[in-house]
Amino acid sequence: MSEQTTQYKPSITIADQQAAAGKGAREFMMDVRTTDLEVNMGPQHPATHGVMRILIRADGELVTGAQPHLGYLHRCAEKIGENVEWLQYLPYTDRYDYLSSMNNNLGYSLAVEKLLGIEIPRRASMIRTICVELNRIASHLVAFGTYGLDLGAFTPFLYCFREREWLLMLFEKICGARLTYSYLRIGGVFNDAPPGWLEEVEQFCDVFDEKWVEYRDLLMMNHIFIKRTADIGVITPEQALDFGLTGPMLRGSGIDWDLRRDMPYMLYDEIWKAGVYQIPLGSGAQGVLGDCWDRVYVRVQEMVESIKIVRWCLANIEPGPTIAELPKVLRVPPGEAYVGIENPRGELGHYLVSDGGKVAVRCRVRGPSFCNLPILEDIMPHTFLADSVAIIGSTDVVIGETDR
Amino acid sequence: MDFQGIYDRLRAAKAPGLLDCDLPRAGDPADKKDQGRAGDAFVLVDPAHWADFFRTCKQDERLGFEQLIDLSATDPAKDDENFWVNVQLLSLKHKHRLAVKALLPKDPGRIATLARVYRAAQWHERECAEMFGITFEGHPDPRNILLPDDWAGSPLRKDYEFPKEYHGISCE
Secondary structure: OOOOOOOOOOOOOOOOOHHHOOOOOEEEOOOEEEOEEEEEEOOOOHHHOOOOEEEEEEEOOEEEEEEEEOOOOOOOHHHHHOOOEOHHHHHHHOOOOOOOHHHHHHHHHHHHHHHHOOOOOHHHHHHHHHHHHHHHHHHHHHHHHHHHHHOOOOHHHHHHHHHHHHHHHHHHHHHOOOOOOOOEEOOEEOOOOOOOHHHHHHHHHHHHHHHHHHHHHHHHOOHHHHHHHOOOOOOOHHHHHHOOOOOHHHHHOOOOOOHHHHOOOOOHHHHHHOOOOOOOOOOOOOOOOOOHHHHHHHHHHHHHHHHHHHHHHHHHOOOOOOEOOOOOOOOOOOEEEEEEEEEOOEEEEEEEEEOOOOEOOEEEEEOHHHHHOOHHHHHOOOOEHHHHHHHHHHOOOOHHHHHO | OOHHHHHHHHHHOOOOOEEEEEOOEEOOOOOOOOOEEEEOOEEEEOHHHHHHHHHHHHHOOOOOOOEEEEEEEEOOOOOOOEEEEEEEEEEOOOOEEEEEEEEEEOOOOEEEOOOOOOOOHHHHHHHHHHHHOOEEEOOOOOOOOOOOOOOOOOOOOOOOOOOOEEOOEEOO
16 A cells, blocks of 8 residues: 555644644555545634634544634734723623623623722622623523534524523613623613613513423433533543633533632622522533533523522612712722633633723733633544534634634 | 732742742822732742742642633833733632732743643633743744734734734725
8 A cells, every 4th residue: 555645744733642643544444545634614614603713634524633723803802901991991891702791891890890999889789790690691591592503403592592682682771782781880880770670680580480491301301412412522620620611611520610609709609608599510410521411501500590699689689879989080009900700601800900090001801712712622533523513512612702 | 728828838838939929008198109009919930930830839739729710921011121921820629819920021031831730821822922922932832823823023012013004904
């Protein structure tokens, strides 16, 4: 046999990983010769949830290497943060992870408030918690619905978007925008909830509690869905820690960690001590611990935990001011602070440096999608090409945040 | 552990390259120019012992920093001689964080990679390298991550000048 394929030069270079390095031709079944083929998945591929390109090297049906290529949506958010005033940067935070803008607003506001050292009125914290948890549900609904869509289940997607539409309508009522809210401001929230809004949220909770059971059974317990996700894309707890995974990706591997409970901010400590919510963990119920099914099921369970937090807030909210007194042009005292909060996708961190002026010296954003993505380089090799969509979808990546 | 406990433990464990710590302090009310320093405490580390310091942080039982949450750099001012390299560590077991900072001279701007200590550092270092022009020695995959491969300049430096055009596309 001639070595006609030895000239093949792989453009994927993955160091430290012998198994994924191209070995060229392989011989199967006497004289059937297969060779590695590079397939571009994306940038315009429906299953990459945005404009991400994954260069997959496949030997027949077997994936031998995968490399995400980012940057198609890079908007220099960190550079903008060094050029606009503290309050003016808030709308840019909406645009990293556009499915959970309330959470992004909160992360930035908490970081600036830490530098300012100000107290937030209790009613503002309550409304913040309600909005953030509702946004977590909306975000998980998209994750859950589109994951079904990726795997060929069209119906759950429609139901999920129906409920999400209701949530977006509630957000529109409170702040006027459907996706880019800029509602949680430095010092509190922009304005008080309109009359009747809290009752509408309660109605949503009542309906969602019933529907949630149906959605769970419709997709998560579906035999085909289980076959396509269980035992696929397994992330071991050691890998999850080494790669710095956070959020449902970490909890899907059975590691009990949630910033809301373990490093509480706002009112979460009080809510946890009242025994309101639980932290769902992956258990390997349908396959191996840390597989795609576990990660998705953690998200599904988190939705109903968020509903419990919202209900607690609705029961305990009291009238009062909704924003702290702040000057029009904000000057932040010199110093540096890092604040990490639990976003739907993991830990959203803001590292801010101030020199006492009107503009930040450094505005670093640690996006959970960006940090949860490199695991693909490790878990995708030695899987089947048909499973790659299931694995990518289970990371629940939002490209706005990886590229920022 | 609180910050002081972590710092004392680092001292007791003789963590390589540990220089000092910086605590937030209130300003002096008599002196209007002294506003103090707000925010978090951090430890300062010698860039020459960068990777060894993090090995100690990870392996020491009582520190137990299993996760590297963030790695980035800061260019404090145009005429400053140093970058800051900032790292956020997290211990899930002990529920504490640590902010680490190294002052890295802009020329030559070389520091050891942490990708062999924490795999999470690999992508953060790629981003940091292209944004600041810092070289991470021994990095397994030193390509650009967010910027195109042919991008000139390091955008997050304070002395960066915005390009007038890119491949014939006017940027003005």
